[in-house]
Amino acid sequence: MAISTVRVPGEQELIEDARLDDAWALLGEFSSLVRESGSDAERRAVERITSRLASWGVPHTVYEPELLISLPRYASLVVGDRTYAAKTPSMAVSTPPEGTTAPIVYLPAGYASSVHDIFSGAVLEGDVTGRFVITEGLPMPGKVSDLEARGALGIVCISPGERVHEGICTSIWGSPDLASLGRQPTIPVVSISNADGRGLIARIGDEAVATMITRLETGWRRIPVTVAEIRGSVEPERFVLLHGHLDSWHVGIGDNATGDATLLEVARLLQDHRHKLARSVRICWWSGHSHGRYAGSTWFADAHANDIARNCVCHINCDSPGCRDATVFSDVYSMAEAEGFARQAIFDVTGLQADFRHPARAGDISFNNLGVSTFFMLSSTMPDQLRLQKGYHAVGGCGGNIEWHTEADTMEIADRDNLLRDTRLYAAATFRAANLHVHPLDFRATLTQIDGALRGYAAVVGRLADLSGTYELIASTRRTLEQLYDAADGLGSVEAARPVNDALLAIGRPLVSVLYSRAGKYRQDPALDISPLPDFAAAVAATDSVPDGVVRTELLRARNRLEGALLDVGDAAARVATHPSRG
Numbered sequence: 071m072a073i074s075t076v077r078v079p080g081e082q083e084l085i086e087d088a089r090l091d092d093a094w095a096l097l098g099e100f101s102s103l104v105r106e107s108g109s110d111a112e113r114r115a116v117e118r119i120t121s122r123l124a125s126w127g128v129p130h131t132v133y134e135p136e137l138l139i140s141l142p143r144y145a146s147l148v149v150g151d152r153t154y155a156a157k158t159p160s161m162a163v164s165t166p167p168e169g170t171t172a173p174i175v176y177l178p179a180g181y182a183s184s185v186h187d188i189f190s191g192a193v194l195e196g197d198v199t200g201r202f203v204i205t206e207g208l209p210m211p212g213k214v215s216d217l218e219a220r221g222a223l224g225i226v227c228i229s230p231g232e233r234v235h236e237g238i239c240t241s242i243w244g245s246p247d248l249a250s251l252g253r254q255p256t257i258p259v260v261s262i263s264n265a266d267g268r269g270l271i272a273r274i275g276d277e278a279v280a281t282m283i284t285r286l287e288t289g290w291r292r293i294p295v296t297v298a299e300i301r302g303s304v305e306p307e308r309f310v311l312l313h314g315h316l317d318s319w320h321v322g323i324g325d326n327a328t329g330d331a332t333l334l335e336v337a338r339l340l341q342d343h344r345h346k347l348a349r350s351v352r353i354c355w356w357s358g359h360s361h362g363r364y365a366g367s368t369w370f371a372d373a374h375a376n377d378i379a380r381n382c383v384c385h386i387n388c389d390s391p392g393c394r395d396a397t398v399f400s401d402v403y404s405m406a407e408a409e410g411f412a413r414q415a416i417f418d419v420t421g422l423q424a425d426f427r428h429p430a431r432a433g434d435i436s437f438n439n440l441g442v443s444t445f446f447m448l449s450s451t452m453p454d455q456l457r458l459q460k461g462y463h464a465v466g467g468c469g470g471n472i473e474w475h476t477e478a479d480t481m482e483i484a485d486r487d488n489l490l491r492d493t494r495l496y497a498a499a500t501f502r503a504a505n506l507h508v509h510p511l512d513f514r515a516t517l518t519q520i521d522g523a524l525r526g527y528a529a530v531v532g533r534l535a536d537l538s539g540t541y542e543l544i545a546s547t548r549r550t551l552e553q554l555y556d557a558a559d560g561l562g563s564v565e566a567a568r569p570v571n572d573a574l575l576a577i578g579r580p581l582v583s584v585l586y587s588r589a590g591k592y593r594q595d596p597a598l599d600i601s602p603l604p605d606f607a608a609a610v611a612a613t614d615s616v617p618d619g620v621v622r623t624e625l626l627r628a629r630n631r632l633e634g635a636l637l638d639v640g641d642a643a644a645r646v647a648t649h650p651s652r653g
């Protein structure tokens with residue numbers, strides 16, 4: 071077994087050097103900066119980071135791509151003689167100044183029970199044509215695009231709590247291209263507090279009419295993407311990508327100033343210990359996450375696509391670490407191949423046992439189409455027990471604190487001990503991933519996941535497509551991978567492991583891509599709930615609405631893509647399985 075889980079030389083010293091001086095100071099500075107994408111305050115936040123990088127001698131570049139950004143400015147909802155305070159999500163449309171008026175209908179939806187439900191869409195039954203819809207939950211893109219397609223004229227979301235969470239409602243991942251432009255939302259959307267929502271539902275009858283007023287600044291803006299690079303000395307072209315978002319809702323301390331501070335301290339540590347780095351580490355602070363649906367990371371994926379595809383070992387997302395009461399690592403996001411590595415890193419640094427789930431289509435995981443493995447988007451969080459005890463609803467960051475995406479996400483949300491613990495974890499995991507002789511990616515686990523996902527669709531798929539050959543191919547590919555991992559065992563240096571690592575990257579690209587994406591290597595899938603092997607998931611989902619022949623065609627193509635990926639994986643593994651090292 072080639073996946074090394076032991077500490078790499080120099081790791082302990084690196085961890086022990088971690089300190090909070092600059093990180094905690096940065097939180098204090100950020101607590102007066104509302105970091106809207108492309109704003110002056112955000113520019114000052116960039117300077118707080120780059121001035122420190124410069125003083126430590128960390129090489130860095132601030133790119134300024136022009137991307138589609140949407141900044142909410144005003145929202146209200148008027149029903150009868152009552153005006154409700156409201157927020158509108160990024161990328162919803164602005165109404166005329168006098169507002170838009172329509173009949174309003176209530177469609178019950180319920181609330182997300184976990185952070186994972188938050189990222190999935192909700193389908194609500196009922197006729198909505200020519201009406202506003204009022205419903206529970208966050209203004210997520212699945213809900214908005216579904217209701218818009220069914221003819222709704224606007225949406226009122228009832229917040230799960232008394233504070234209304236900010237958010238973004240487009241399903242377009244990053245800035246639009248020709249393929250995605252048509253998915254830009256075309257209706258106004260507002261959110262109101264839970265008490266207001268419940269009161270409103272109680273008083274609206276069949277005849278109720280509402281007026282929605284929204285104003286957003288949506289347009290192409292220059293936004294800062296800050297990239298630091300600490301070069302490795304053995305394979306400098308190969309790199310680990312560590313990243314998090316700089317832009318925020320309000321002052322966003324838990325989401326994501328704590329992440330920005332973590333990245334800053336990791337940059338300082340790696341610069342100090344750079345002579346021990348075998349491969350390079352690129353550390354990125356994105357803008358356009360909150361107001362451009364991951365526009366910054368998506369731009370980076372576009373701008374450096376082939377470099378990333380060829381040379382990125384893995385990417386590590388850092389969003390909302392170090393928060394109050396975030397004492398456990400449960401439901402940590404990791405792709406299957408990185409889970410063993412991530413689990414061991416968490417245990418070694420924190421002494422805690424972690425459990426995992428595969429990443430949702432959310433966060434700055436903008437590299438699935440390029441086929442890059444990832445872990446840690448959503449890491450430390452408060453225990454479920456405590457969340458229930460506090461009566462907190464599920465939120466998508468801040469370690470589970472419900473101040474997430476509100477004016478209340480201030481210094482109280484950060485926790486010194488948890489931040490230091492998480493900084494050490496991110497530093498150690500990054501350092502390890504950059505230094506292990508053999509990349510810490512076990513694609514046998516990915517094959518198990520693919521096999522399981524396929525079997526999950528078997529009830530529907532079995533009627534319309536013969537996948538017996540596909541299952542056999544998964545099994546034979548696994549045997550070839552076993553040989554590769556056996557051959558990789560004990561390779562004594564980064565140089566000796568190069569052929570194996572080339573193979574691992576060549577294996578990961580098609581597997582990650584086929585498991586997590588549909589849209590092709592150089593494009594982005596929508597920001598909608600996506601099931602494993604989405605080609606098959608789409609075919610299964612369509613069985614009730616299209617003729618069998620269409621589903622059969624879809625399944626044939628899905629099968630071909632999966633089998634093509636497996637054949638490529640087998641070829642790459644076989645090339646080095648018997649001759650792992652040229653050196």
Ligand SMILES: [Zn+2]
Binds near residue numbers: 325390467
């Ligand atoms: Zn965040």
